Amino acid sequence: MKLMKSAALAAAMALVAAGASADTLKIAVIDPFSGPFGPSGDAALKEWTFAADMINAKGGIVGQEIEVIGYDNKVNPKESLVQLQKALDKGARYIAQGNGSAVASALIDAISKHNKRNPGDEVMFLNYAAVDPSFTNDRCMFYHFRFDADADMKMAAVTDWIKDQDDIKSVYIIGQDYSFGKAVAASAVSDLEAKRPDIEIVGNELHPLGKVKDFTPYVQKIIASGADAMITGNWGADMVLLVKAAISSGFEGPILTYYGGSLGAAVAMGESAVGQVKAIVEGNTNLETTPEQNAYIEAFEAAYPDNNYYYHRIHNAMNMFKMAAEKAGSTTPKDVAFALEGLEYESPYGKITMRADNHQLLQPMFVSTFSDNVKRGVEDLPLGWVAGDEDRIEAEATALETTCNMERPAK
């Protein structure tokens, strides 16, 4: 009798669980929402939520409403796997993550294992910012799609810009000590060697991830080395504190960053960084664009007054996801993944394409400059990011060769 009772209870609970997961299309965002990288993850979660709200307002995806759920992983790969399991148990089959390639690497392994063991119940990984190039090369996976340019593509853009700056004779590379920082440094060295062999690399340094509170000693070293420009892939607090120290210690050359637009950076940099700090991005809020996009940006900033529209790639990811699901007529990860391959989307800043061979998005990139002459400022300041026509790099020009040998499941 007792056994019967518990069996019935279990069946009832399973029904409830199944009922809950059938209602909405869950996207689990596994990112840091606390600690030194909290602001980065939090800003991204808000943009995922907002993008989902906009789509839900127009009837959702194939009739299903999207639900975005955040899982705090504290940028820790082990913690991320715990959170992944929680998300899967809740019925999420779409995982979004961006902060930290170490985390993305752990997630790719775990998801690929899950997909092998559970045919018919696959999970898809929407990577919006983890840019270790290996994810779309040696380690490419059918269920992984990257909506941000990888570290090599960004470095190619940065070095293309440096190539034309004749007054830059020496460069200092500084980054975070983990796979991503190393990838940035390696591609900076090889790209500069190919494009400007006369440039001397006067420093190539890695610092511990998220541990340094005062970058002044590092900056002093950079200034003493006589570098004309600085290249950094830093993000989160590491980016803000590095630039803050560089500006207050009077570093005068251009600071080429991947993530200069991170939340909190503008306040820390202030007026003195104008014209000096550059960021390689897929869009900024001062670019010429469609009225719909301007309205979207304004609606986002009205909904979240503490944040600025920054992760345009999340907007792209959500819209391409919707297109793919509608093309496939299904929200099953396998169908969506096949539909995403080679998908083209007219984004507000030009046409973007999801490469079929390695699942890397090709999109126009912009070398944006921190400026005090802007229509739309960031963080309640009269300062923001601008890019002219000469700073635009076309989508096709960012494509690099891939070593990916994609294994596709049977349709």
Added chain:
Amino acid sequence: METFVPSLLNGVIYGLLLFMLSSGLTLIFSMMGVLNFAHASFYMLGAYFAYTITQSTNFWFALILAPILAGLVGAGVEKWGLRKVHANGHVAELLFTFGLAYLIDEIVKIIWGRNAVNYRIPEALDFTIFRLYGSDYPAYRIFMLFVAISMLVALWFLLKKTRAGLIIQAALTHPHMVGHLGHNVPRIFMTVFGAGCALAGLAGVIGGNYLVTEPSMAVLMGPIVFVVVVVGGMGSLEGAFIASILLGLLQTLAISVDTTFGEIFGFLGLSGTSEVGSISIASLAPMIPFLMLVLILMIRPRGLMGDREF
């Protein structure tokens, strides 16, 4: 020279900040014989109080009020918490402060949120004071140096030159005798605990905007403060001072040394491209405090200036 002089200055400032934190800890330790695990939490409280006060008034009020508030919280903790736990021995006290550290962490997260707050350097001090070998030197850092030195002098004067200092020193080593002479020993303990916490709070006020004010600042600072106290010698203010400056200097100077193991031990046949050979001194900077801790405990367990073994 170009990197040496600024590094020296930065090292001294960082060292003085460490001393401000560890002086309270070492005083509390010599008095009660218990390590206060929650000490760095008072540093964090100081920074957050200062942030809240600057929101409605200005930095100068915060500089005075925030340490007082942190000190009052500390005194309250001693009076209503630690004193009761004291009867159950040192282990209970240790566990109490351990739990307190987590409690303060969580309370801070609930009140001020999980992310860094925008606690900034006052505008009056946000300028370049001089140029040093091509790099600007921010005025705020000199202000920190000034505050730290004033605190150092005041503390020295209070402990060594006043009657109150005399009683405190006596209470540290001979509490029963001091009690028999008619002094209220529990109140002395409470005052010293509060003052120690206020010093940590002051470090938070001037360190919070120089570094970052966020909920993990206590956890990050905590271990380093313990290193200072152990290296300097348990309960020795002089030792804590020497250890703080030494640590500050070592950590900042190490970052400016790019020499790799391969270059140093090249004569032993270690190649600069091998795994071990390619490690540079600069990349070891974050582990120097803990290396010092281990070495001191092995070679000189009572610390540089301490008179009792840990």
